[in-house]
Amino acid sequence: MTTLRKPRWWRGRTAVIGIPYVWLLAFFLAPFLIVFKYSLAEMGAVTVQDVMTVADGVVKLTLKYSNYNFIVSDDLYFKAYVSSVKYAAITTFCCLFIGYPFAYFMARARATLQPTLLMMVMLPFWTSFLLRVYAWKGLLDEGGWVANALTALHLDHLLLAGGMIEALDKYMHTPFSLVVGMTYTYLPFMILPLYANLAKLDLRLLEAAADLGATPWVAFWKITVPLSKAGIIAGSMLVFIPCVGEFVTPELLGGPQTLMIGRVIWDEFFSNNDWPIASTVAVVLVLLIVVPLAIFNKYQAEAQERKS
Amino acid sequence: MSRAVFGTRFAAGFGKSWLLAGFLFLYLPMVTLIVYSFNKSPLPSIWGGFTLEWYGKLASDQEILSGLWLSLKIAFWSATLSVIFGTMAAFALVKYKRFFGRTFFSGMVNAPLVMPEVIQGLSLLLMLVAIQRAVGFPERGFMTILLGHMVLGLAYGSVVISARLQELNPQLEEAAMDLGAKPWQVFYLVTLPMITQSLASAWLLTFSLSLDDVVTSAFLSGPGATTMPLVIFSRARLGMSPSVNAIATVTIVVVAVCVTVASILVARAERRRALEISAAQRDDS
Numbered sequence: 001m002t003t004l005r006k007p008r009w010w011r012g013r014t015a016v017i018g019i020p021y022v023w024l025l026a027f028f029l030a031p032f033l034i035v036f037k038y039s040l041a042e043m044g045a046v047t048v049q050d051v052m053t054v055a056d057g058v059v060k061l062t063l064k065y066s067n068y069n070f071i072v073s074d075d076l077y078f079k080a081y082v083s084s085v086k087y088a089a090i091t092t093f094c095c096l097f098i099g100y101p102f103a104y105f106m107a108r109a110r111a112t113l114q115p116t117l118l119m120m121v122m123l124p125f126w127t128s129f130l131l132r133v134y135a136w137k138g139l140l141d142e143g144g145w146v147a148n149a150l151t152a153l154h155l156d157h158l159l160l161a162g163g164m165i166e167a168l169d170k171y172m173h174t175p176f177s178l179v180v181g182m183t184y185t186y187l188p189f190m191i192l193p194l195y196a197n198l199a200k201l202d203l204r205l206l207e208a209a210a211d212l213g214a215t216p217w218v219a220f221w222k223i224t225v226p227l228s229k230a231g232i233i234a235g236s237m238l239v240f241i242p243c244v245g246e247f248v249t250p251e252l253l254g255g256p257q258t259l260m261i262g263r264v265i266w267d268e269f270f271s272n273n274d275w276p277i278a279s280t281v282a283v284v285l286v287l288l289i290v291v292p293l294a295i296f297n298k299y300q301a302e303a304q305e306r307k308s
Numbered sequence: 309m310s311r312a313v314f315g316t317r318f319a320a321g322f323g324k325s326w327l328l329a330g331f332l333f334l335y336l337p338m339v340t341l342i343v344y345s346f347n348k349s350p351l352p353s354i355w356g357g358f359t360l361e362w363y364g365k366l367a368s369d370q371e372i373l374s375g376l377w378l379s380l381k382i383a384f385w386s387a388t389l390s391v392i393f394g395t396m397a398a399f400a401l402v403k404y405k406r407f408f409g410r411t412f413f414s415g416m417v418n419a420p421l422v423m424p425e426v427i428q429g430l431s432l433l434l435m436l437v438a439i440q441r442a443v444g445f446p447e448r449g450f451m452t453i454l455l456g457h458m459v460l461g462l463a464y465g466s467v468v469i470s471a472r473l474q475e476l477n478p479q480l481e482e483a484a485m486d487l488g489a490k491p492w493q494v495f496y497l498v499t500l501p502m503i504t505q506s507l508a509s510a511w512l513l514t515f516s517l518s519l520d521d522v523v524t525s526a527f528l529s530g531p532g533a534t535t536m537p538l539v540i541f542s543r544a545r546l547g548m549s550p551s552v553n554a555i556a557t558v559t560i561v562v563v564a565v566c567v568t569v570a571s572i573l574v575a576r577a578e579r580r581r582a583l584e585i586s587a588a589q590r591d592d593s
Contacts, residue, residue, distance in 0.1 A: 016400055020417070021413055122567065123564060127338060128520045141548070245424020252544060278430060296422055301411065
């Protein structure tokens with residue numbers, strides 16, 4: 001036999017790979033290309049004008065790059081991008097600060113207790129996030145429990161000094177309420193990868209460090225933290241990237257100072273009905289997050305290949 | 309050993325208090341909503357007395373009830389189709405080591421996990437509008453929202469299922485093939501029973517994600533197709549609303565019961581499986 005016959009299971013394999021592949025190409029990738037096309041188009045009276053028109057034997061291609069000029073020149077968009085990245089970074093840091101010790105002590109708890117702890121962390125995640133963000137409106141509003149507690153503890157002076165609130169005893173629609181809301185929403189996304197990573201930590205390494213004379217504090221920074229780097233990166237990406245484009249939390253809890261790019265896209269699309277500008281803003285946002293996206297994808301691919 | 313791990317009794321106490329504070333932070337808003345839903349006064353800061361009237365009003369709230377029905381329908385189909393596609397994608401990534409554009413495919417599968425929803429919603433809507441102008445289908449509504457939820461569901465589903473597929477012992481499937489089973493028989497008789505639990509877990513996850521989705525649904529919905537989260541969102545924007553508190557309490561209670569029951573069942577199944585495996589090993593030796 002001179003030709004190589006394809007094995008009998010070839011058709012099944014093509015289907016299993018092909019069906020999701022084609023589906024994703026059609027409903028995930030193609031939309032991005034369309035957004036890019038719209039970002040180069042002009043808004044007509046009712047709908048977007050065609051980029052390519054064929055009439056009288058002439059193919060006319062109209063690429064309006066002035067949308068991009070507009071985005072770059074107008075201060076509003078630049079401020080929104082900067083503000084989005086800033087608050088996403090603050091949220092990521094807060095989640096890491098709260099979540100790392102949380103995940104660490106969860107992983108060190110009694111083995112029989114850990115599934116229960118895990119379930120208790122997951123339960124808020126399964127409950128509607130919209131409702132939980134909405135709950136913070138009640139907690140931070142005038143007379144809300146958390147607002148009263150913060151004022152009673154005079155923490156509002158501290159927040160005012162840090163620029164997180166505008167006036168004493170007014171916590172709603174401030175950077176503070178936004179960060180609290182986003183940290184709250186994304187905390188499980190940080191805890192779970194960290195826990196998965198820390199639970200696999202070989203405790204004998206810490207024993208060895210103690211035998212060699214390291215204090216627990218030193219052992220933590222020299223052994224535990226470097227080994228949990230993968231979990232830290234995964235958790236941080238899972239928090240940072242979606243936070244940059246967040247819409248619901250800034251809309252419910254944010255205020256005039258906390259302009260986020262998600263709201264800009266929403267307003268351009270729904271209020272201004274300006275699809276090309278909304279598309280342009282979206283394209284620039286994707287470019288902004290492409291580096292963290294690549295890092296995240298690399299981590300995911302490694303995680304999926306590691307065991308096999 | 310605990311000396312090396314915890315260091316001191318201080319660290320152990322610190323750990324317990326951090327966990328306690330963390331859980332308090334996570335659960336306080338949910339408890340608050342439950343308390344507010346029984347408050348006679350619509351203002352959260354004033355306690356007006358215990359009442360069930362908001363729940364009574366909820367039962368006759370047409371907007372919420374029709375939104376709930378639509379959300380449940382979409383969530384059911386989104387979860388089912390996401391699990392099917394997600395299993396295929398997970399198989400492709402875990403079992404088949406090399407195929408054309410593997411990295412690219414892996415990127416497309418994982419990206420919806422983190423991609424901001426405004427981008428996903430906007431892009432999908434623009435494309436569906438372009439398709440609709442060309443062929444007249446689909447109308448903005450059930451179908452479009454379903455497609456949007458499926459993109460997200462596929463990503464989450466494939467993460468859950470591929471995690472389970474990696475744990476499986478490949479020798480079991482190889483043994484089946486040695487005994488003459490065709491690939492689809494291997495899948496149906498050997499692989500599928502072993503991943504059933506994670507299929508159920510992926511279904512529940514994508515179901516709750518679809519039920520809860522706001523931004524993608526907002527972009528993709530049309531007249532007459534308002535999902536429950538969109539109804540809640542429009543009311544929440546205006547301020548604290550007792551009807552939202554009531555629906556929130558119902559949601560929280562239902563989810564809490566389901567998650568607890570599911571965890572107990574899973575724990576029981578795990579214990580039974582471990583017993584069966586150790587019993588089988590004892591029989592061998």
